[in-house]
Amino acid sequence: MSKFEALTGNAAVSNAMRQINPDVVAAYPITPQTDTVQTFSEFVADGLVDTEFVTVESEHSAMSACVGASAAGARVMTATSANGLALMWEIIYIAASNRCPIVMSLVNRALSAPINIHCDHSDVMGMRDSGWIILMSENGQEAYDNIIQAIRIGEHPDVLLPVAVCQDGFITSHSLERVELFEDGEVQDFVGTHEPQWPLLDVEDPKTYGPLDFYDYYYEHKRQQVEAMEKAHGVIREVTQEFNDRFGREYGLFEAYRMDDAEVAVIAANSTAGTAKTAVDNLRDQGLKAGLLKLRVFRPFPGQELAEALRGVSAVAVMDRAISFGSMDNAGPLFSEVVSALTLNDVHVPIADYVYGLGGRDIRPGEIENVYQEAFQMAENGKVERRVRYLGVRE
Amino acid sequence: MVTKLTPKELAKKEERLAPGHRLCAGCGAAIVVRQMLAAIDEPVVLANATGCLEVATTIYPYSSWRVPWIHNAFENAASTMSGVEAAYRSMVRQGKLEEKDVKFIAYGGDGGTYDIGIQALSGAVERGHQFLYVCYDNGAYMNTGIQRSSATPFGAHTTTSPAGKVIPGKQQFRKDLTKVMAAHDIPYVAQAAPSKWRDLMQKTRKAVNCGGPAFMNVLASCNRGWRHETDETIEVTQLAVDSCFWPLYEVENGEWSLTYKPRKKVPVKKWLERQGRFSHLFRDENRHMIDEMQEEVDRRWEKLLERCGEG
Ligand SMILES: Cc1ncc(C[n+]2csc(CCOP(=O)(O)OP(=O)(O)O)c2C)c(N)n1
Numbered sequence: 001m002s003k004f005e006a007l008t009g010n011a012a013v014s015n016a017m018r019q020i021n022p023d024v025v026a027a028y029p030i031t032p033q034t035d036t037v038q039t040f041s042e043f044v045a046d047g048l049v050d051t052e053f054v055t056v057e058s059e060h061s062a063m064s065a066c067v068g069a070s071a072a073g074a075r076v077m078t079a080t081s082a083n084g085l086a087l088m089w090e091i092i093y094i095a096a097s098n099r100c101p102i103v104m105s106l107v108n109r110a111l112s113a114p115i116n117i118h119c120d121h122s123d124v125m126g127m128r129d130s131g132w133i134i135l136m137s138e139n140g141q142e143a144y145d146n147i148i149q150a151i152r153i154g155e156h157p158d159v160l161l162p163v164a165v166c167q168d169g170f171i172t173s174h175s176l177e178r179v180e181l182f183e184d185g186e187v188q189d190f191v192g193t194h195e196p197q198w199p200l201l202d203v204e205d206p207k208t209y210g211p212l213d214f215y216d217y218y219y220e221h222k223r224q225q226v227e228a229m230e231k232a233h234g235v236i237r238e239v240t241q242e243f244n245d246r247f248g249r250e251y252g253l254f255e256a257y258r259m260d261d262a263e264v265a266v267i268a269a270n271s272t273a274g275t276a277k278t279a280v281d282n283l284r285d286q287g288l289k290a291g292l293l294k295l296r297v298f299r300p301f302p303g304q305e306l307a308e309a310l311r312g313v314s315a316v317a318v319m320d321r322a323i324s325f326g327s328m329d330n331a332g333p334l335f336s337e338v339v340s341a342l343t344l345n346d347v348h349v350p351i352a353d354y355v356y357g358l359g360g361r362d363i364r365p366g367e368i369e370n371v372y373q374e375a376f377q378m379a380e381n382g383k384v385e386r387r388v389r390y391l392g393v394r395e
Numbered sequence: 396m397v398t399k400l401t402p403k404e405l406a407k408k409e410e411r412l413a414p415g416h417r418l419c420a421g422c423g424a425a426i427v428v429r430q431m432l433a434a435i436d437e438p439v440v441l442a443n444a445t446g447c448l449e450v451a452t453t454i455y456p457y458s459s460w461r462v463p464w465i466h467n468a469f470e471n472a473a474s475t476m477s478g479v480e481a482a483y484r485s486m487v488r489q490g491k492l493e494e495k496d497v498k499f500i501a502y503g504g505d506g507g508t509y510d511i512g513i514q515a516l517s518g519a520v521e522r523g524h525q526f527l528y529v530c531y532d533n534g535a536y537m538n539t540g541i542q543r544s545s546a547t548p549f550g551a552h553t554t555t556s557p558a559g560k561v562i563p564g565k566q567q568f569r570k571d572l573t574k575v576m577a578a579h580d581i582p583y584v585a586q587a588a589p590s591k592w593r594d595l596m597q598k599t600r601k602a603v604n605c606g607g608p609a610f611m612n613v614l615a616s617c618n619r620g621w622r623h624e625t626d627e628t629i630e631v632t633q634l635a636v637d638s639c640f641w642p643l644y645e646v647e648n649g650e651w652s653l654t655y656k657p658r659k660k661v662p663v664k665k666w667l668e669r670q671g672r673f674s675h676l677f678r679d680e681n682r683h684m685i686d687e688m689q690e691e692v693d694r695r696w697e698k699l700l701e702r703c704g705e706g
């Protein structure tokens with residue numbers, strides 16, 4: 001029997017980690033992720049897990065130790081935010097390229113400067129080309145569910161890629177919500193045991209990890225990473241389906257909320273999707289046909305499926321919690337992804353970007369309702385008034 | 396049975412670093428690694444920082460390593476190894492892996508150790524991982540073309556401390572990393588050189604059996620950077636030892652002891668004059684630097700003698 005508890009998003013993740021019982025965790029404290037490793041340390045101290053917790057002296061070393069442990073043949077997890085992720089940067093790429101299926105809880109926080117501990121997505125958006133699989137979570141429950149699935153996805157022999165599971169700093173990482181925890185045994189049964197194919201610790205059959213790789217092979221190795229990403233797409237679907245069947249969920253690559261007859265759609269990720277649902281409900285009560293696409297899988301980007309889901313709407317608004325400085329119109333990164341997905345799949349519809357919530361700036365249902373109103377106007381006029389707006393900023 | 400440290404017995408062992416690697420002829424790093432690995436009879440797992448030793452032994456699709464080996468990046472051999480060692484302990488404890496008395500060794504150059512990797516190294520030994528970290532010190536970033544590091548000797552010409560008209564080579568004395576590591580109060584710290592091969596091998600054995608983190612700093616001449624003939628590696632290295640530029644000693648559980656005391660201390664000049672990287676110091680206007688270096692070497696040597704109870 002699963003049980004329901006009042007848990008913060010961080011605590012939900014710590015509990016998933018306890019149930020997964022990884023061989024090694026290497027992590028370093030940083031707000032707003034710190035609670036995760038603190039709670040997990042208690043599990044270690046109380047003997048509730050078999051994990052070797054490497055209390056590294058930096059995030060760079062955290063990811064380095066994760067790569068070492070993963071290559072060694074261990075199941076490995078870590079957690080970080082913003083500057084911590086930035087310090088890991090070099091090794092983030094190495095983890096993916098060495099095909100180490102590390103699972104990371106990434107509690108999204110604004111990158112410095114100025115230093116800020118609150119939520120935005122500038123951290124995760126920077127790692128979008130690094131070769132990691134990236135899952136987004138609306139709340140603690142989804143973070144918990146995604147972490148459990150991430151183990152299976154990353155370790156799948158066709159994939160062997162690291163997975164980052166995101167949730168919003170403070171907004172969900174520190175909010176108490178009702179979270180369903182499955183039985184320990186059920187989780188362990190779902191994740192199964194880790195079967196490393198080429199463990200470094202096999203001293204009888206020595207392996208060389210991380211060689212020098214020039215123009216004669218490097219490119220092919222990158223090509224193999226592409227293949228792994230392509231296969232991840234299908235593996236994510238399989239694992240999600242199995243998870244849904246077992247635990248009574250309805251996850252997909254994204255969630256289409258009241259999209260069936262929607263005239264306009266907003267695309268959002270993480271906690272803002274929850275806020276947007278309230279906005280959709282309010283508008284629906286007024287008889288307005290509003291719908292929401294909540295992104296769950298950001299990498300590999302489900303462009304085709306997304307485009308199909310949007311085929312037929314008359315306007316689209318993208319909610320971006322980050323800026324891609326210097327991109328066309330200084331839009332957000334998600335906007336570029338969605339625009340190219342739609343264009344390449346021949347879905348031609350007015351589309352605008354709404355950058356919002358940087359550095360933890362609150363976003364309210366009313367503001368999102370305004371976004372919808374503007375989308376309805378775009379739909380009516382059949383053209384875009386202003387391509388990129390910065391919601392709630394003092395100009 | 397433990398292999399006797401005699402040439403005859405050692406010659407019977409299979410090389411763990413296979414021939415055919417692409418380190419330069421006479422490269423000190425290769426000699427150091429081969430001697431050290433020959434000293435160990437147990438299985439080993441190696442980590443290697445980016446640098447000459449790494450790039451020249453694993454040019455894909457080839458590998459010279461007959462033992463498990465991992466390269467991650469430049470500054471993180473210690474933290475990478477802490478992950479490998481943690482994985483080993485975890486999986487052995489859980490019965491997922493058979494215990495085999497594996498010896499974990501991380502190799503880094505002086506750049507990867509004294510400079511960019513010092514934080515990771517300090518953290519890893521503080522955490523108490525059971526591994527040996529070896530710095531093969533050739534006194535510069537050789538792999539990128541001989542740039543100065545904090546291990547580069549005073550006065551040396553490197554490509555970022557060139558012997559110019561106004562500034563004649565490196566202006567700072569080298570960092571004494573071995574002492575820095577001894578200050579971590581770990582079970583075993585030693586300084587060694589391949590010219591005293593038995594000393595190096597004995598230290599290696601002590602290090603991997605000390606039951607905790609160990610650090611060894613091993614002088615490893617680079618003839619490309621030092622500018623000497625490829626067959627002079629051992630000779631030039633021994634001059635560094637005999638001039639007391641590179642004293643051989645160990646710190647075992649806090650006890651400092653010299654493992655070799657030159658019968659007659661050779662003037663540093665004798666070591667300098669064998670290497671092209673110091674040739675500018677022999678010009679009239681720069682000769683005072685040789686005296687300054689001699690003074691500093693003497694000062695450090697006296698201090699060390701005191702520490703080792705030989706003062
Ligand atoms: C983060 C980072 N900075 C710089 C480099 C470039 N780099 C590669 S090897 C190296 C020098 C290595 O010097 P050392 O550690 O002394 O080893 P050696 O080559 O002398 O054996 C440098 C600067 C790198 N690979 N990574």
Ligand code: SF4
Pocket residue numbers: 417418419421422423424447448451533537538616617618619620
């Ligand atoms: S450049 Fe120097 S350190 Fe590098 S392989 Fe050649 S001799 Fe060895």
Ligand SMILES: [Mg+2]
Pocket residue numbers: 504505506531532533534535536537
């Ligand atoms: Mg060097």
